[in-house]
Amino acid sequence: MNIIESTIETLEDPFGILSGERYEIFLTLEVDEEDELYSEYGIKLKLIFAIDQNESKIAQYDFIENTTEEVLDFALEEEEEQQVKAYCEKIVAEL
DSSP, X not given: OEEEEEEEEEEOOTTOOSOSEEEEEEXXXXXXTTSTTOOTTOEXXXXXXXXXXXXXXXXXXXXXXXXTOOEEOOOOOHHHHXXXXXXXXXXXXXX
């Protein structure tokens, strides 16, 4: 799985309920044809990335098929989750 493109948007908390910062991030993924996650339509990962007191985490995520917008029932492997978290930390730092 390779990340080939990303978009990021700051999520606002108008009621001040949540501490820290939240971002909605879409990652366009390149997935090997032999991977069970592969789709001819392409795959993106939609996630909520949270930062609170210098601690960052992936709060929620979904794999989505590009063309159909169908949510796919897959989970990130531990190594993939670390890769995605590091990538998100990098793009948030560039804001």
